[in-house]
Amino acid sequence: MNDLAKEFTPDTDLQPAVEAFFDAATNTISYVVKDPTSNACAVIDSVMDIDYAAGRISYEHADQIIKYIEDNGLKLEWLIETHVHADHLSAAPYIQEKLGGKIGIGEHITTVQETF
Template sequence: NACAIVDSVMDIDYAAGRITHEHADTIIAHIEREGLSLEWIIETHVHADHLSAAPYIQEKLGGKIGIGENILVVQDTFGKIFNEGTEFQRDGSQFDALFGEGDTYSVGGMTCFAMHTPGHTPACMTHVMGDAAFVGDTLFMPDGGSARADFPGGDAATLYDSIQKVLSLPDAMRLFMCHDYGPNGRDIRWETTVAEEKAHNIHVGGGKTKEEFVRFRTERDATLDMPRLILPSLQVNMRAGAVPKDRDGNPMLKVPVNRL
C-alpha cells in the first residue's frame, strides 16, 4: 500500500495573485480513499511552468520530498536572478533528500533508482520505479519530441546525451511524460515506451545524430516564448514548493525585469 507522488502541482491564478490546491486535494483524496501510505514526493527537476504542491501534500500525508543534488546549482543561479538575501539557503536543505546518479530508495518493498539526466536543467533526474520511468522534461511523446534546453544551465548537447541514457533502458520500460501538447489535435497522452521513442521520436528517434539534434533544438528554442508561469514557478520550486515571504512574513513573489 506504499506510494509515491511525482511532480505534483499547486494551482495559481497569477493575474489575481491567488494560490489554491484543487489538484493536490484530488491526489490527497485518492490516497486516503485507497488507504495508501505516502513515502516519497518526488520532483524530477525545478519546473518552470507550474508550482509544486509538495509541502502542502507533505503536511497532509507525510512523506519525504526529494530532488536531484544539482538543485544547489539551480538555487545559486536563480538566487542571483531573484536577488535573494542570505536567508535563502542555497544548500538544498529545503528538501528531505538530494539524489545523485544511481542513488536508490524504496517505495514499500520496491527498490527505485535515480538517473541524472540534465540538459533541460542541471538538476533533472529520471526516476525508475519497477517497469516505469518518470522522465521529467527530457522527452515528450514520440510526436512531441523533446524539451527545450535554453533556460539558464540548460544545454542541447547535454540533453541529447541524457535522452540516450533514458533510451538505454529496456525497450519495454514504460515512460511517463511531464508534458503533452496534443500535436495535430490528437488526444492528450502521458505514457509511451522506450521502444516507441527509439523508433518514432521526431527529435531523437531513428538514429538521429547529436549534431542534428543540437542544430534543431537550438533553432527551435530561439523561437519559443518564456513559459507563462516561469517567474513564480522558479521562486517557489527552488524552495521545495514553499512560497517566499517578504520582511513582514507575507507570501510575496518578485518580478525581476530583463533578467531572463
C-alpha cells in the first residue's frame, strides 16, 4: 500500500446509505441512495412490473420503493435512469407522481432509442 492510501481513512458517516431492491421478474436491481447529511434521496433504475402474457402492468416493485422512502422519512430529489431498459419499463414517472423529484437520464438517450 502506498503512503497516500495509508493516510486516507474514509469517513463512513459521510458515505451515502444504499438500499437495494431486487426484481426477480426482470433480474434488475433498483436502488435508493440516501444523502448522509440530510433526508434527501435518489432512486436509481426503478422498474415497472409487466406481465407480458397477460398484457398487464403493475407497480408492486415501485410501491416497495415508495414505502421505503415514506417509512424512512426521506425526500425524493432524483429518479435516475442509468441506461435504456430494453428488458423492462421504468417506473420513474409513477414514482414521481407519488413523491415528486426530477427524472434524469443521459443526453444521448435519443441516439440509443433509434437502435431499438
